[in-house]
Amino acid sequence: MSFLQAGNIHKHYGGATALQGASLQVQAGEIHALVGENGAGKSTLARIIAGSTRAGQGRILIEGNPVTIASPVDAQRLGIGMIYQELDLFRHLTVAENLIIGNLEFRGGSMEAFCHPFLQQVGLGESARRMVHSLSIGQMQLVAIARALSMNARLILMDEPTSALFEDAAERLFALIAGLKQRGVAIVYVSHKMDEIFRLSDRITVLRDGRNTGTVETAHTSAAAVIRMMIGRDLEAGQRAPRPLGDVVLAVDGLSTAKLKSVSFELRRGEVLGIGGLVGSGRSELGAALFGMDRVSAGAIRRQGTLGLVPEDRRLQGLMMQMSVAENGTMAVLPRLQRWGFLRRGQELAEMRGVAGRLGLHCRSLHDPVATLSGGNQQKVLLGRWLLVNPDVLFLDDPARGIDVGAKQDIYRAIDALAREGKGVILVSSELPELVRCCDRILVLCEGRLTATFTAAEATQEKILAAATSTGGHA
Ligand SMILES: Nc1ncnc2c1ncn2[C@@H]1O[C@H](COP(=O)(O)OP(=O)(O)O)[C@@H](O)[C@H]1O
Numbered sequence: 408m409s410f411l412q413a414g415n416i417h418k419h420y421g422g423a424t425a426l427q428g429a430s431l432q433v434q435a436g437e438i439h440a441l442v443g444e445n446g447a448g449k450s451t452l453a454r455i456i457a458g459s460t461r462a463g464q465g466r467i468l469i470e471g472n473p474v475t476i477a478s479p480v481d482a483q484r485l486g487i488g489m490i491y492q493e494l495d496l497f498r499h500l501t502v503a504e505n506l507i508i509g510n511l512e513f514r515g516g517s518m519e520a521f522c523h524p525f526l527q528q529v530g531l532g533e534s535a536r537r538m539v540h541s542l543s544i545g546q547m548q549l550v551a552i553a554r555a556l557s558m559n560a561r562l563i564l565m566d567e568p569t570s571a572l573f574e575d576a577a578e579r580l581f582a583l584i585a586g587l588k589q590r591g592v593a594i595v596y597v598s599h600k601m602d603e604i605f606r607l608s609d610r611i612t613v614l615r616d617g618r619n620t621g622t623v624e625t626a627h628t629s630a631a632a633v634i635r636m637m638i639g640r641d642l643e644a645g646q647r648a649p650r651p652l653g654d655v656v657l658a659v660d661g662l663s664t665a666k667l668k669s670v671s672f673e674l675r676r677g678e679v680l681g682i683g684g685l686v687g688s689g690r691s692e693l694g695a696a697l698f699g700m701d702r703v704s705a706g707a708i709r710r711q712g713t714l715g716l717v718p719e720d721r722r723l724q725g726l727m728m729q730m731s732v733a734e735n736g737t738m739a740v741l742p743r744l745q746r747w748g749f750l751r752r753g754q755e756l757a758e759m760r761g762v763a764g765r766l767g768l769h770c771r772s773l774h775d776p777v778a779t780l781s782g783g784n785q786q787k788v789l790l791g792r793w794l795l796v797n798p799d800v801l802f803l804d805d806p807a808r809g810i811d812v813g814a815k816q817d818i819y820r821a822i823d824a825l826a827r828e829g830k831g832v833i834l835v836s837s838e839l840p841e842l843v844r845c846c847d848r849i850l851v852l853c854e855g856r857l858t859a860t861f862t863a864a865e866a867t868q869e870k871i872l873a874a875a876t877s878t879g880g881h882a
Pocket residue numbers: 420423424425443444445446447448449450451452
């Protein structure tokens with residue numbers, strides 16, 4: 408019998424429909440991926456099961472018995488815990504205090520003795536007295552998991568838990584999840600990252616527009632099949648038409664900075680050059696050096712025309728969140744849009760509209776603040792800014808990170824179109840399939856050195872990973 412059966416769940420927010428008859432069944436001790444594009448209703452369904460959002464309609468059975476989950480306390484009594492994307496911890500309290508507050512299992516006695524086994528289990532055995540705000544995001548997440556365990560959770564819902572984690576913290580989380588499964592704890596793993604889903608889950612339930620489009624056994628399906636269920640159409644075939652290469656537009660020779668060690672390569676017009684490597688391998692520093700933001704200690708950079716850079720962290724380095732889509736998009740071309748010192752608003756909107764169309768940018772109005780857009784659409788605004796500038800070389804630092812598959816496709820299409828127009832594109836990516844799919848050649852960095860170069864045809868995930876972790880330092 409399933410541990411959880413949620414059926415016919417409906418939820419409206421004002422006029423907006425989030426769920427229209429969604430369902431989810433989870434077996435005891437199973438890792439169940441809940442997937443779908445941004446806005447599909449994943450978080451809403453998870454929150455309803457965890458008691459933090461009320462369903463408009465629907466029914467939930469736990470071990471076959473109908474239950475009412477009207478609050479997180481109800482969920483706790485039924486053995487259900489949730490790790491929220493925005494981590495609902497009290498940051499100015501200690502780790503142990505966070506485990507105790509509102510915990511029905513704690514019935515007095517030593518707080519630390521109560522907490523210790525659960526903190527031990529997640530690898531935070533020494534941290535009971537630390538203030539939560541002094542922890543890393545990854546550690547905070549472990550606190551939230553320890554709290555769920557201390558509440559005797561038999562089902563833990565995790566909403567996109569790796570979205571704010573570095574790779575090593577994500578690895579630690581995956582190991583912990585595997586351990587929880589061993590102990591019979593069921594996990595609902597909300598994500599849209601195919602590699603994680605296929606690595607972790609036993610079964611996958613797919614939502615689209617608030618409805619189920621299928622539940623499949625992970626071992627008997629493929630990423631392509633799941634993506635089809637998510638977006639309701641096939642992705643473009645992986646094989647794109649060949650792109651003609653032109654002159655060298657960027658030549659880098661023996662480039663060294665504080666972080667880079669004698670990096671050399673050439674980029675041609677019409678080429679998409681991938682940069683692979685782990686976080687911290689020097690990928691972003693390469694962009695900074697090319698852009699003149701990092702001091703170059705040796706080597707030469709020769710380039711034709713202008714260079715554009717779409718930075719990795721769109722919130723910190725790129726977008727003004729309270730300003731409108733149009734203002735953010737046209738920021739870099741204002742001189743061109745001004746006449747007699749006045750901004751030609753009509754021209755601004757016309758140019759931005761053209762770019763929005765090209766990128767498949769979704770927003771209600773170009774006057775909306777960028778903060779109201781989804782991550783994928785924010786990324787398109789940033790990319791749109793550079794389409795307006797029309798540079799000869801464009802450095803894109805992990806542009807599809809953390810955005811949904813549909814928006815990813817739009818970005819890949821834009822990259823291909825830019826190359827076909829004769830620009831040279833450098834694409835930094837953490838997602839190996841993305842590199843293989845978008846690029847003509849792939850350079851791999853490890854600890855600031857170039858450790859390998861592959862053509863798209865010869866590159867495999869295994870080879871790239873091997874080069875990204877090799878410290879031999881051969882060119
Ligand atoms: N608190 C809210 N108020 C209004 N609309 C919301 C709220 N939460 C979610 N929605 C809407 O409900 C739909 C589903 O959202 P969500 O469950 O967050 O999807 P997902 O987690 O799959 O990205 C979206 O259209 C979203 O805009």
